[in-house]
Amino acid sequence: MDNSFDFSEFSRQSKKGILIIYLNILFKILKAAWLLLFLFFQRFSKIPESTILYIYLGFAVFLLLIFVRAYLLFKNFQFKVIDNQFILKQGILKKTNTSISFDRIQNINFKQNLVQQALDVYQVNIETAGSNKTEISIKALPLQQANALKSQLTVKESHIVKDEDAVEEKPFLKIKPFELLKVSLTENHLQSLLLFVALLFGLFQQLGDVLNGLGKGEVIDSFIDENTSVFQENIILFIIISILILIIAVLTSFVRVFLFHFNLTVFIKKNAFEINQGLMTKKSIILKKEKIQHITISDNPIKKKLGISFITFKQAVSGKVNIKKDKLIKIVGCNKQQVLAVKEMLFNADKVDEFDNIHSDIYYKFRLYLWSSIIFIGINLLFYFTVDSVYAFLLNIILLPLFVIIVELKFKKTYYKFDEELLIVGSGVVETHVTYLPFFKVQNIKLNQSYFQERKNIADVVFQTASGKITIPCLSKELALRIYNLTLFKVEKSQQSWM
Amino acid sequence: MINSFQNLQVYSFPEVSEITFNSIHKNYLKVIFFNTFLFFLLFFVGLTVAVYFDLFEEISEYVYLFYLGITFVFSSVLVIKFIGFKKRKYAIRDKDISYKCGIFFKSLTTVPFNRIQHIEIDEGPISRFFGLSSLNVFTAGDSSDDLEISGLLQEDALKIKEFISTKIDG
Secondary structure (H helix, E strand, O other), X not given: XXXXXXXXXXXXXXXXXXXXXXXXXXXXXXXXHHHHXXXXXXXXXXXXXXXXHHHHHHXXXXXXXXXHHHHHHHHOOEEEEEOOEEEEEEOOOOOXXXXXXXXXXXXXXXXXXXXXXXXXXXXXXXXXXXXXXXXXXXXXXXXXXXXXXXXXXXXXXXXXXXXXXXXXXXXXXXXXXXXXXXXXXXXXXXXXXXXXXXXXXXXXXXXXXXXXXXXXXXXXXXXXXXHHHHHHHXXXXXXXXXXXXXXXXXXXXXXXXXXXXXXXXXXXXXXXXEEXXXXXXXXXXXXXXXXXXXXXXXXXXXXXXXXXXXXXXXXXXXXXXXXXXXXXXXXEEEOHHHHHHHHXXXXXXXXXXXXXXXXXXXXXXXXXXXXXXXXXXHHHHHHHHHOOOHHHHHHHHHHHHHHHHHHHHHHHHOEEEEOOOEEEEEXXXXXXXXEEEEHHHEEEEEEEEEHHHHHHXXXXXXXXEOOEEEEXXXXXXXXXHHHHHHHHHHHHHOOOOOO | OOOHHHHOOOOOXXXXXXXXXXEOOOHHXXXXXXXXXXXXXXXXXXXXXXXXXXXOOOOHHHHHHHHHHHHHHXXXXXXXXXXXXXHOEEEXXXXXXXXXXXXXXXXXXXXXXXXXXXXXXXXXXXXXXXXXXXXXXXXXXXXXXXEEEEEEEHHHHHHHHHHHHHHHHO
């Protein structure tokens, strides 16, 4: 245990924290009001000189007020470690007192954004799981102090701390920029595109809001109208736009992968993984073995050819908060040996992997076809009511085989297999996902059966874990009940803690 | 072909299919009916007000069809709710609690006691009038899909809560 700092008395963050909190608040305000500022500067020349002085003064007072707030936030943010508890006092007017016992701490992560890197301080995030929303982030601590805090908070598992120095020599996995390039080119570009569109849409809406406020809403509307009419007439434009979209998609996945996974290094420790990654914001995550609920190993046809896949670790999420992206920890660009090593470390999967895949009942395919035909009819009805041209229905030539291929692939890739300890569920359409779930991690279990399924004597089984649902669709009732009973038996008998 | 099952050792499994389930209290049917009645009363009142203010000038002679339609939907909903009520069943065993419901979409949920985070007992105003409460069981993670049993006698709900609490602590 690292006793170089005494945390038994209340202490504050590094003084640099004031600046970080200050910039943080400023950044938040900028993010919310950038358009207003932009509009303001556009009309800057039209404002008479006498008022400009007041505006400058206003800005200065505003910045000063934020600084005062940042200072007070800093001043009132105090923490200590005592009696196996982490205690935090914060708040300027509304004081909050939080105490977290060690065994509820799920993770202690270090993070560094650009400012924190420049000031050489670390952000320490203390994550907890369970029913409450307690999530603590200390914005600025020097590395040494951060390490000391971490080791004091994990005092119970002192053997891990000891190991940390010993095993650090050779990383288990290190991704070089060139390999990362390979990873990013083989990403799911459609997903990246959707993310990009969502981002754009958010921006667009903000723009629309402000312009509407200024009575210029029609400008955008007419702009869109003009462009859609051009769009309908011109096929060449359509192709150009498609190619542009493709380029944007690839670029987005490229940027995304480099931003999040730059310099990805994974160390294996006795009971944990240490993952370091990130370009702008460096993140260091300690992932304890017992906190992992289930893992998913994914690849797609191109990745498979290159022999790389990515592993997603799912940890317990806190109470009613939505599943945050943060809680999904991804290691990209693993080769076969590395995947095997990870599996070996977490559970005993050799035997189950050898088993034949059991596929869902054919009724599942029927259900998928039913759903996709409903969507298909919906799209066609939409065409019928919105587009005048008959040519729109030509799109069905692409759409119809697409639906068939998706359904067939999805059915083919849905399978499951299990032994006494471990459940393996396969899924995916273009990508292949294989999820590994040890039975004792299940929180509760559900058997769903529609009227038609009942007649066919099949059922769906839904496993609820602390990090989301896993469903096996359409298996025979007898099998479903056996898995149900087995799971209950394993959960009720298990002495192991699920986190 | 290697079948997963041949590798299963046979323990004394907790057989869900063999549990005897308890029905919920019959007074809860009254609560369900009352709620449904209130819901449809809104429609009836709305329709009557509309007729009173002569909003259906053009089709006023067909208004009785609306009344008929709503009555039909109301009675079929009542029938469905009645059958659905019969299907709501719960069971408590030594180590877990189960609940099943549904007519066209049946579901059976089981929560092992050693995964329960906390238990809540709620009483709506109408349920309270009949001395009934509902028992909510929460586990970790996404809590929207946990187990809720409505229509238990207040003292039964308390007893179950006590029972589970001692099981968790013990």
